[in-house]
Amino acid sequence: MPDELEQRLRDSLRAYADLVDAPQSDDLPTPSAAGTTPRPTVRRWRTAVLSAAAVAAVVSWSFWLVTSDDPGAESTASSAVGAAESGTALSEQPREGDSAAAAQDAAGSVLSVPASPSVGVAYAVDLHTHCGVLGLEIGGIWFAADPPLVEEGAHPPPGWDEPDQHGTVTLMSADEAVFTDDAGHEVRLRSTGEPVRPPFCE
């Protein structure tokens, strides 16, 4: 009976899958062109990101002018703004100083984002996952995972390394970033506008 069930499951899955026809469009997906493909029920967050980068950057910059007492943080925000406003989102290479800054800690085990990250550049990073996937500090600003990925007991979901997951983070605009890794995870991160991270779980 189990063999019969397995065969029936195989046949039904095949029949169901065969109902999916080959897509008519053969366009290659890109972050900027994805909105042109037939994906009607999903928000196209990426398509608007780069064109809105300058607007978001101005808002962030204004926020920091008004609220920040920390000249270092203000400088960081301004540098991210500069990258977005100058339209360097897709092709800019990291500045030499940034590359030098993006390095390991004294223990040689944890990578973090340089102090002045550029938009559109993937930086190697170790995302801290000990309490779940909560977010990442980028350029002195806390970017919160959207949504946070936290399993019961304050752990990351299955498939995530703990306490850190190695991958890359790419700043898509002054207030949005994406973390990806070789395991296929992809986490969207949104700026909280503050250099404050959530308290640790322990």
Place this chain on the structure above:
Amino acid sequence: MLVALSAGEVEAVDQPVAVGAEWDVALIDLYRAQRLPLLRLAVLLTDDPATAEDVVQDAFVALQRRWHAVDPAAAAGYLRTSVVNGVRTLFRRRGVARRHLHAVGPEDVPSADLAVLLTEEHREVVEALRTLPRRQREVLVLRYWSELSEAEIAEALGIARGTVKSSAARGLASLQKQLGDRRAR
């Protein structure tokens, strides 16, 4: 935990990748070969062709972004894992949105149900499959449609082989019971 930075260890940092970098021939070939199977896999996991298309496209965009660091021989597996994770992330995000926003967004409206086109025998199986916990369904789809081994499923889902085995057994037992109950009615 993020820590203070020190200079001088630049070698440890990945090469930067422009998001809008050109696709090379191998990646285009992979896209053409894998797009439909991945789309079908995503439909088997989501029941929604439009969502499936979105997840698959996101997987390819993520792969393009990481193409410099991915072994081409392992790229198909990377994409498969990316699709499964993409589906999970999507469902989780919708769950969070429902809990916090108490509203149904346009992305929550399913496409027309493809399963209505199936014969009754197959439709019964698909409907029973939909009632399973997400992990059991993922395991059964990867085992009986993708024809992956336990080890490959464990790697794709990021879970232990024992969990694959127990999820498959529970899923099959549940299907057996449901299909038996339907037949008895």
